[in-house]
Amino acid sequence: MSTLRPTLRWGLVLAALLSTHCDPPPVEATADHRQRQSLSRIEGQVVVQGRVRGNAIVLLYDAARPPPPQGTGRPLSFTVIPQERLFGPADDSSAGPFTAPYTFSLVAPGRYLVRGFIDADTCRTGVQPCHTPDFIPWYTVTGEPNAGDMGGAAVDPVTRVPRVLELAENADGTLPALTGVNVLFGEASTVPVDRPVFWVDSPPRFERTASIKLLDLKPLPIQQGAVDQRPAAMLVRFVDENTDGQPDDANGDSVPDIWPRVVVRKLAEGETLTDAQRLADENDLDRNGVLDAEGAEYPRMEGPGDGQPDLVVLAAGLDTTVLNSMRKPDGSWNMGPVFVESLRVVVQARAFDARNPQQPQLLRAVPSGRYAITLIHVTGQTWRVPNELSPSVAAADGLPEVKSQAFVLEVP
Template identity: 25%
Template structure:
C-alpha cells in the first residue's frame, strides 16, 4: 500500500495552491549593505498542509527543507544539477509551534505519531535564503517527517516515503487537470548592486505526501552482449567504440540482446540487509515488506497526458518509463563526486520485462507496478555539456551511426527531431556527433518522477579517506556495504583505429 498516487497528490496540491496566497507579483527590495552585501536574498512564506507531525522528547520530529535551484542546474529528471544553490531549514518546532497542545506529545517523551485517519493540519512560517548570485531560481521543498534528512550525504539528502513535497508552483489550474507542477522562476537581475537585492513574498506550499520510498538498488546481474563488455569486481567495462549487433524495430529481441543490460534489484542483498537497516546507515530496506522499484510512465512533454507522444528519443514505439536510469561521469578517481565541467551522462533505457512488453505500454496511462528489480539497458551514447554555459551548446556523441548489420541508430530523417527535443529539454543547442564515448568511470542513478533518486556508488559503500578499512565490510566504526560500491566504466576501444578516425568530441573533455 503506497498511499495516494502521484497524480492524486498533485491534484490535492493544486487545490491547496489555488486557495493559498502568493499569486500576486512579488515585491523587490534593496536591503541595507549590512544586511546582505552585494548579493541576492530570496524570502517568503512556507505553508504546510498535511498530516500532523510526530513528536519525541518534547519536540516536533523533522523540519521543512526549502531549496533554491539555479534553473541551469535543476535536479533530475529535469536537469543535470547535483545540489541546490541554497537551502533553508525551518525546524518542526518553529513551523508547528502554534499548534500547542494539539501536538499531543507523549508524557514520557516517547515517539508519538498521529493515527492514519487523524485530520490534517495547516501551518505557516517564513523562510529566507542568501547570499545568492544573480540568476534565475526555482524554489522547491519538502517536509522531512521522519527527521532523516542530511544534506551532506547522498544517501540522506532527498525526501523519503511519507515526506510532504511541494514548492513555489504557479500552474495551479493546470495541476488541477492532472499536469505536472510548473515551478515559478524568480530572477535576481544582473548586475546586483552594491547594496544587494531582495525578492520577497515567494509563497512555498508543501502538500504532496510522497507515496514511494527512494529507489534504493544494487546491481544484481549483468547481461552482456557477446563483445564490447568485460567485468571485474565492482566494475562493468564497456568499450568506448561499443557497437550494437542489431538495432531494429523489426527485431526487438535481438536489439535487446545487443544492449549491455543491468538488472538492478531493489534494496541491498539479503546478507547486507540487517547492517543496512540499522544505525548509522538506517537505509529503508528493513521492515515486513520487501523493497521494490516502481515502474510508471513518464509525461515527457509535460502536457498532463500519458500518450504516444511520451516516448524515448530513440523510437516512437518505446514509451519513456520511470525509474529513469542515468550514468553520470565521475570526477577523476573520485567515487562520490560527479564531473561538473563538462557534465557527461549516458542515458539508460528503462525496460519493462522486455523490449516487446515495454513497447506494449505505449498506449497505457495507468502503469504503476512495483517490482523486485528494474532492467536497464545502457545506450552507447553520451550527452556532454557545460551546464552553466548554455552558449557552448552540447553534443550527443553516439559510438556508431549504424549497427553491425547496417541499420541506422538514428534515421537520417529523425536526427533533427532528436536534436530539437534535447535542445528544448536542456535549453541549449545540442548536436549529434558520431565518435567514441568519453572514457572514465560512471555512477549509476535511478530517478523517480518525484525527483527521489538513488546513486551507486555512495557513502554506504565507500570509505572516507579518514576511515580505516580493516576489512572489505568495515569503514572505521561503521559497516560498509559492498553492493553500494559499483561503477560502469567506459574503457579503451576494441579498435583504436576507429577512435582515431572518430575521436571523442572536444566538448566532452574535462
Template identity: 25%
Template sequence: MLRPSPRTGLLLLGALLAALPGCDDVEVFVPLPDQSGPAGVLDGTVTYAGPRPCTKDGHVVGAAIVLGFDTRLLPPPEGLGTSAASIDVIPGDELFGGLGAALDRSEDGALHCPEPDEPPVTVSVPWRLSPLAAGTYQVRGFYDHDGNFDPTFSIANLPTRGDVVGGAIENATEVLGGAAPRYRAITIAAPIPETGTRVSGIAVTLGLSLPLERPLFHVAEVLAPASGVTQSPGEVVMASDFQLETFSPANPAGTEASLLRLRLAAGVPGSEVARAAKPPLSLPVGGEPAPTLTYARQDVNGDGAIDGDDHVPDSALIPALFPISVFAKQDDKEPLTSQAAPAVLLQGLTIYDDLVTTATLGPEPLNEPRDSALIGVRPAALCMYPTEPERGGVLVLSHKTDKEGNDIIAERDVAQVEAALSRQFGRTIEVAFGCLPEGSYALSLIYGTGQAWTVPNEAGVCAPSEAETADVCGARPRLASQSAVLRIGPPDDSAYCAEHPTPAACAR
C-alpha cells in the same frame, strides 16, 4: 541516519540564521566570504498542509527544508543539478509552534505519531534563501517527517516516503490532483546593486505526501552481450568503441541482446540487510513494506496526457518509463562527485520485462512496484557545460551503424534529433560519432518525484580518512553492493578510436 558532520552543523546554522527576520529599515545583504560582490535574497512564507508531525522528548521530529535551484542546474529528472544554490531549514518546533497543546510533548523517550485518521493541519512560517548571485531560480521544498535529512550525504539528502513536498508552484491545485508541477521562475536581476537585492513575498506550499521510498537498489545481475563488455566484482567495463550487434525495429529480441543490461534489485543483498538497517546507515530495508522499484509512464512532453508521443528518443515504438536511469561520469579525483565541466552522461533505457513487452504497453496508467528493474546501457554520451549554454553540447554515438549495417540514427533523422535535444537542454546540441569518453560512471535511478538513488555512494565507499576492509569503513559498516561502478574502458580496436576520436567537447 548518519551523524551530522561539523560542516553539516555550520550549513544548517547558516540556514537558520538566514531565516531570522532582520531590520527592514536598511536592506543591505552582505555575501559570504567565498562569494565576491553584492548578493541577492529570496524570501517569503512556507505553508505546510498535511498530517500532524511526530514528537519525541518534547520536540517535533523533522524540519521544513526550502531549497533554491539555479534553473540551469535543476535537480533530476528536469536537469543536471546535484545540489541547491541555497538552503533554509526551519525546525519542526518553529513550524508547528502554534499548535501548542495539540501536540504530544511527552518527554518519555518514545516516538509519538498521529493516528492515520487524525485531521490534517495547516501552518505557516517565514523562510529566506541567501546569498544568491544574479540569475533565475526555482524554489522547492519538503517537510522531513522522519528527521532523516542530511544535506551532506547522498544517501540522506532527498525526501523519503511520508515526507510532504512542494515549492513555489504556479499550479498547486492541479498538482494535488496528479498534474506535473510548474515551478515559478524567480529572477534576481543583474547587475545586483551594491546594497544587494531582495525578492520578497514568495509563497511556498508543501502539501503532497510522497507514497514511495527512494529507489534504493543494487546491481544483482549483469547481462552482457557477446563482446565489448567485461566485468569483475564491483565493476562492469564497456569498451569505448562498443558496437551493437543488432539495432533494428524488426528484431527487438536481437536488439535487446546486443545491449549491456543491468538487472537492479530493490534494496541491498540479504547478507547486508542487518548492517544496512541499523544506525548509522539506517536504510529502509529489512522491514515492511519490502523495498521495491516502481515502474511508471513518463509524460515526456509535459502535456498532462500519457500517449504515443511519450516515447524514448531512440524509437517511437518504445514508451519512456520511470525510473529514469542515468550514468554520470565521475570526477577523476573525487569518486563520489560527478564531473561538472563538462558533464558527461549516458542515459539508460528502462525496460519493462523485455523490449517487446515494453513496446506493447498501452496508454493506461502504470504504477507497478517490482522487486527489480531492467536497465539497458545505450552506447552514447551527452557532453555539455550545464551553466554555459552558449558552448552548446554534443551527443556522441560510438558507431554510426550496428555490426549488420543498420543505422543507429538514420541520416535523415539526425537534424530532427539535434533539434529535439537542443530544445530539451536549451542549447545547440550536435550529433557526432566517435569513441565514448573513458572513465568511471555512477548510476542513478530517478522517479518523477525527483527521488533518486545513486551507486556508488557513501554506504559503499570509504572516505580517505577511513581505514577500509571488505565490510567496514573506519568504525562504520561498509556495504559492498553500494560501491559498484560502470567504467568506459579502452577500446577493443584502438585504430577505430584513432580515426574516430572522442569529441573535444567531451574532454576535460
C-alpha cells in the same frame, strides 16, 4: 614634570588626534570580484496544510539547473525550519494551516526555484513504514525525501505552477529583496515510496568490442545507521508530460517513454584523488553540479570541440521487456505506477558530451574509465552507485558499509 600615567597620557594624545582629523579613510573596491557582487535575499513563509509532522527543509535551485525529475540540478543552498517552530504544540490530528518564516540571504542576481519537503517523523504519527527524520544534506544517500515526507514548492497562487523567481538589479544598481515568496506543502504531494535504492547484479566490465552492456538492477533495502530505505520493488511508470492519458514518445522511436530515467556518467580519475573524491563526477570535483573551469575534453565525432570540459554520459535506458508488465488484462496501457522485481538497463557503446543537455554532442569513442549509474524516479527521488556507502569511504563519514554500493561500470 607631568604626573600623568603613561597609559593616560597616550590616551589623551589619541583623543586629540581623532578630534582634529575626523575625515574617514578612503575605501577602495577590492580586486576580488566576488566581494563586489550585489547580493540580496529571498524570503517568505512556509505554509503547511496537512497532518504530516517534521522539520521543513527548504531548498534553493538555479532555474537553469532544475532538480529531478525535470533535471539533475543540485541545491545552491538550503535552510531548515524546526518542527517545533513550524507546528508548535498543535495536536497531531490538526491539519493547520501552519506557517513559519524562512530566508535565503546573500543571494546573487539570477533566476531561481524554491522547493522543499517536510522530513516526516512518521513514527510519531503512526504512519507505516515507520521512518524518523533522516535528512543529512552532506551525503547523496541521506539528502533526499523518503516515503511519508511531504513535498512543497513556491508556486503561483492561482495556477499552482512552480514559480521561477527573478532577482534583478534596478536601474540605479540596487538589488531589491524578493519577499512574500511562500512555499506551499500539502498532503496531496506526500511522497509514496522510498528512494530507488538498488544493487547491480551484473559484471562491471564493458568490453570495447561489445555494442551494448546489460545491467540488472535489483532493489536493496538498507536500514543501518543514518540510512533508512526500504524499497520492496522497483517502480516504473509511463512518461505523460502532456497529461493526455497516453504514454509519450519524445524521440519518435515508437517505444513509449518510461520512468525511471537512467544516467550513466563518467567519474573523476587520477592517482592523486582520495577515495571520496573518486565518487565525484569527472570535471566536477567540488560536487556542486557545475562543471569545473578546467578539465578533460574528448574528440567529437563531427567538428571541433568547444575548448571546455566535457560532461560525459553514455546512451542508456530501460530494456523494453519491462513493457510486458505495464499492460492491463484488456491490452491497454496501465498509466499508473507498476512495481517490478528488477530493472534491466541497456547501456550502449555511445558517448556524448552533455554539457548542453538540449544538444548533446556525440564523441568519437567511449572514453576509458569508471562510470556511475543513477536512477531518477518520477517522484524526483534518485539513487546512484557508487556512493558514500562504499566500504572505502563509509567509515570515515560514519555511514554503514555496503559492498554493493561501490559498483562502477568499467570501460577499459
